[in-house]
Amino acid sequence: MTLEQLTELTEDPKNFLNRCKHYEQRIKLKQKQIQHYRDLEYSVTATIKEASAYTRTVSSKIENCSTAIIVMEEDIQKEIEQIKRDRLLIQEAINLLDNEDLRQILEARYIYEMKWEEIALLLEHSYRWTLRLHGKALKNISQKAKEAILSHI
Template sequence: MNAKEYLSQVFIINKRINSKLQQVSSLKSLALRVSSTFEKDKICKTRKQSPMEDAIVKIIDLENEINTDIDELIDMKKNIAEEISLLTDENSKMVLELRYVALMKWEEIAAATGYDLRWVYRIHKRAIKDFEKPLKATISI
């Protein structure tokens, strides 16, 4: 794993969280549409969970997974921010923090820094090289 792949883990975790949030929203919508069916003269039937209960259990499980993922994301961002702070070039620090901690798009970084988009790419390329040097010593990539 190179430095860029290491830093990009934040995007992967963030996408996973967003996907699970969409699933929760979908399950909540589904749970609101679930209706009970009444069956006449069924006496010896073992009671299963209702569709509403199933949906609620799935929502709770998914929300617990989301909380775990959020904790992982926060820890990852904290570690990355600490590692970025070890760089000496302030422009490199700024671009890496905006990209991998604040999760900004390239165009947003260019607007925030006042640099041309191509210049942001150059700073990023140089910053990744600088970031990779001490990273190789501390993390097996």
């Protein structure tokens, strides 16, 4: 990890660990837009059969939809690559912790995107205890990042 990433982890560990979530939300929105364009494309091709006199405008609409879909799919691929890089960073940050339970909580929450109830069941802890351990894990990971920064200097 770079010093900048370690500093970010020290200052706001929860935000650092949540960095993939933003990309995933954007990907879902783009997928909905792609589906919208595909539906539009389909409805436009259906009208081609009905009105062959307007093929120029209809074909340009199809072309515009296809172009928009291609651009969005390329954006999604770039964001997926960014998610992969960020997941490796998150795993590297989680590996700073010595305590296995704390690592498991952070992995379950930030890598596997499990709900708190699922994490509590997995670790056989109560819901409240799981949340307390999560808070402890965030404090510990922040402290470990500070130690890593000091060892770089």
